[in-house]
Amino acid sequence: MITENAFNNPDSPRGRILDWLTHHSSWFIAAYVGLSVGTWLTDSNWLVMPALVVVIAFCGAVTVTGLHQELTRICLACMRELPEDAPAQAHRRRWLLRLWHIWSGYTAAPVLLVLLVLPVAVTALLPPAHTGLALAPLEIWAATAASSQRIHHRLRPWCPWCKDWGEDGDIKEPSPDPVNHDSLTR
Ligand SMILES: [Zn+2]
Numbered sequence: 001m002i003t004e005n006a007f008n009n010p011d012s013p014r015g016r017i018l019d020w021l022t023h024h025s026s027w028f029i030a031a032y033v034g035l036s037v038g039t040w041l042t043d044s045n046w047l048v049m050p051a052l053v054v055v056i057a058f059c060g061a062v063t064v065t066g067l068h069q070e071l072t073r074i075c076l077a078c079m080r081e082l083p084e085d086a087p088a089q090a091h092r093r094r095w096l097l098r099l100w101h102i103w104s105g106y107t108a109a110p111v112l113l114v115l116l117v118l119p120v121a122v123t124a125l126l127p128p129a130h131t132g133l134a135l136a137p138l139e140i141w142a143a144t145a146a147s148s149q150r151i152h153h154r155l156r157p158w159c160p161w162c163k164d165w166g167e168d169g170d171i172k173e174p175s176p177d178p179v180n181h182d183s184l185t186r
């Protein structure tokens with residue numbers, strides 16, 4: 001309840017920070033991708049601390065975004081981010097929306113387990129300067145999952161896999177009419 005209140009109080013500094021984090025999560029994803037690529041190319045010690053900070057910030061942003069999606073009524077930034085051609089985008093990006101449902105479901109657990117164990121198995125086989133590559137599959141998975149989470153949040157009303165705004169279908173809400181959406185954003 002306290003968490004839910006925090007996510008639904010845009011007048012409080014905490015509420016504004018949570019909304020800001022959600023709607024700027026692409027910066028955290030970009031930083032995470034940049035740092036990950038850096039660790040693939042070199043094993044420099046100086047990268048360890050920045051990488052740790054970026055990973056923590058990335059995980060925080062993904063968690064806040066997930067909670068925003070679950071707990072917040074649509075905020076102003078949510079409405080501003082609704083694309084003009086949302087139904088067409090949802091159709092074009094069906095695979096990404098589907099991916100989010102796969103990533104966020106139980107079926108992803110075995111994949112995640114393999115991705116976590118893989119680095120332990122392959123690190124010894126990699127050149128000493130590029131052992132960071134062992135984490136590449138896990139990092140690509142994490143960045144793709146975070147991107148699909150972000151896209152899914154924007155296009156959720158048109159997502160074919162959560163038409164009822166809930167996996168179990170207990171929240172019945174029709175997809176917004178694209179004509180109404182037009183009047184919202186102008
Ligand atoms: Zn929002």
Ligand SMILES: [Zn+2]
Pocket residue numbers: 097101152156159160161162163
């Ligand atoms: Zn969906």
